[in-house]
Amino acid sequence: MLGVKRRFSDSIDTECSNASNPLPDEEQVIGWPPVTLYRKNSNFKLVKVAVDGAPYLRKVDLESYSGYQQLQCALVDIFSYFTVENVLNEKVLMDHLVNRIKYVSTYEDKDGDMMLVGDVPWKMFIQTCKRIRLMRSSEAINRQLTRSNCSVLSC
Amino acid sequence: MEGALAYGRKVDLLKFNAYEQLYTALNEMFEEYAVGNLAIGEHDSDYKLVYKDYVGDWMAMGDLPWNTFITGCKSLMIIKASTASEIGL
Numbered sequence: 001m002l003g004v005k006r007r008f009s010d011s012i013d014t015e016c017s018n019a020s021n022p023l024p025d026e027e028q029v030i031g032w033p034p035v036t037l038y039r040k041n042s043n044f045k046l047v048k049v050a051v052d053g054a055p056y057l058r059k060v061d062l063e064s065y066s067g068y069q070q071l072q073c074a075l076v077d078i079f080s081y082f083t084v085e086n087v088l089n090e091k092v093l094m095d096h097l098v099n100r101i102k103y104v105s106t107y108e109d110k111d112g113d114m115m116l117v118g119d120v121p122w123k124m125f126i127q128t129c130k131r132i133r134l135m136r137s138s139e140a141i142n143r144q145l146t147r148s149n150c151s152v153l154s155c
Numbered sequence: 156m157e158g159a160l161a162y163g164r165k166v167d168l169l170k171f172n173a174y175e176q177l178y179t180a181l182n183e184m185f186e187e188y189a190v191g192n193l194a195i196g197e198h199d200s201d202y203k204l205v206y207k208d209y210v211g212d213w214m215a216m217g218d219l220p221w222n223t224f225i226t227g228c229k230s231l232m233i234i235k236a237s238t239a240s241e242i243g244l
Binding site for chain 1: 158159160161162163164165166188230
């Protein structure tokens with residue numbers, strides 16, 4: 001068999017390509033990411049989750065949750081990941097334990113606005129949410145009123 | 156809400172039948188974040204409620220009948236009374 005070129009689909013790990021239904025050759029998905037072979041028939045909505053103070057972001061699949069309850073649990077897990085188990089930024093841990101700084105779940109919608117998580121029905125939320133940010137309350141609530149915070153009106 | 160809050164909220168306008176009901180709901184929602192007197196809709200308020208229509212213009216509340224208003228309103232904004240007078244609302 002020396003010298004025979006293998007198609008990309010043949011070189012994919014057989015575990016991936018033979019998930020539950022071995023696909024006929026014509027139907028194999030060629031391309032990246034190979035995860036499409038697993039997920040060929042299901043929806044997923046991956047969004048980034050940013051936590052104020054954390055050094056990097058995480059990703060969650062909104063379609064894998066049935067509602068806000070599950071999402072909140074996942075966000076709590078992510079928050080704990082950064083503050084308790086993986087303290088790359090000591091200041092985050094200090095804030096959490098010592099100052100009990102509260103965080104607010106917010107998201108960026110299709111219009112680019114930052115909104116509070118939880119106001120709209122879950123299905124609608126999945127469609128409009130582009131990314132999630134756990135915002136420190138001290139950043140969310142600003143007692144100093146400045147026009148610079150109100151860019152939409154500067155036309 | 157201008158300046159005071161970094162994130163917005165969503166309200167379902169179809170749940171209300173009149174401007175006053177909307178004002179009451181917004182007062183409850185944003186009272187704790189206001190500096191000064193929130194009291195949307197009242198004469199002595201430090202704030203003014205304006206809305207953005209589908210064309211993208213910022214408009215003062217109250218000129219249109221309620222049912223007409225809700226078909227044209229895309230988003231709401233609570234601004235300081237001083238900002239409102241600066242931009243002519």
